Amino acid sequence: MFSNEEIASLNDLEFSLYNYVTKNSEKVIYMRIRELADNTHVSTSSILRFCRKLNCEGFSEFKVMLKLHLNRLENTTLKSTKHYLSEFMERTMKGNFESYIEETAELVGKSNKVVFIGTGSSGILAEFGARYFSGLGKFSSFIKDPYYPINSTEMKDTTVIILSVSGETDNTIKLAKLFKDRGSRIVSITNSKNCTIANMSDINIAYYVTEVQLNETNITTQIPVIYIIEETAHVIRKNSQQN
Template sequence: MFTNEMITSFNELEISLYNYIIKNSEKVIYMRIRELADQTHVSTSTILRFCRKINCDGFSEFKVKLKLYLDRKEQSNLKSTKYFLSEFVERTLKGNFEAFIQDTAELVAKSGKVIFFGTGSSGILAEYGARYFSSLGKFASFIKDPFYPINSKDLKDSTAIILSVSGETDYTLKLANLLKSEGSKIVSITNSKNCTLAKISDINIAYYVTEVYLGEANITTQIPVIYILEETAHTIKRIYETD
């Protein structure tokens, strides 16, 4: 709810207000503005300026957003991994999901180079995917650094497999466009087909699970991504065995 940009814009009084709210969020959502002012020893005008800095028109809107934020945190702690696994199976595996994996495997099998890319938890899975593909006979490399320089003119026979939950991260999109402009085919693995990365990809595999946040951290399950990577690698191996 509070971004780094918002926090750095706070003055000394607003920082003390912020610290009180963080420690007493469950109480603040039921307070009146005068009660919060008395507890934090600031004026109501300071509270209203604080609210405007975090994109709220007033204290009432701030309390609504704070409650939604707390509810989201609580909900994310209630559901087990089994729920998201069954959600993935119900929503995705019953469709033409396997056809996208087959298309990806055929594209990768014909490619001279395979490059995995992701950041954060997707970066860890990019490294895992490159290692797994290499273990099954298709050598692959990975990039986890969004600022990694890519100046190669030898990418026309390559496939880039880009992992991103949202498919909207700026540096991920910039790298995808750069690889595409250099002649690389783009395969994206995202949580939805309705994202920018999916739309600019040659092939998109979307797994559709509920996104979960814990505070500002995206802790959406990555089980579907592991399945996609491993199943694609196995399909590539079968293609090589039948050639």
């Protein structure tokens, strides 16, 4: 409900109001402005300034916005993990999904260096991917720090595997550009092909599952990413044993 920019604009008094509202939202939506002033020990004019900083004309509009926010939280329903798994499996049976994995395995198998990149939950999976690849015989490293320095010029024989649900994370895009400028091949695993990172990639594997947001946090299932990582690693090992 409150953007980072709006929170940053609050002074100490307004921040105390913000803390009270976030802890007592269910009560605040039924309060009159004088009641809120008495409970927070601030003036009504301070409350009105607080509301205007949050792009509301007055306290009544603020309460409406707060109530709508609470309703959205209550109406957020999470489907079973089985639903997202079946959704993903149904889509993998169509199109060229497996061929992209084969193509990625062939590219990685010929590379001297493999680097996984991701931030947030994708960063955790980047670490998992590097460990899984290494466990099956293809040594890999990972970067989950968006500010990690990339100064080496010897990246032409490197395959970078980028994990990003949205494919629009600014810091991940910057890392992708750095590697691409140094001659690395880019493989991306995203939820859609219609994103910046997919467009920058030599190979993109898109898994297309329903994105889920809860409390402004992206909690989209990562089951497809784990499958793609593991399946690619197995194909790489199979290819190496045949050569």
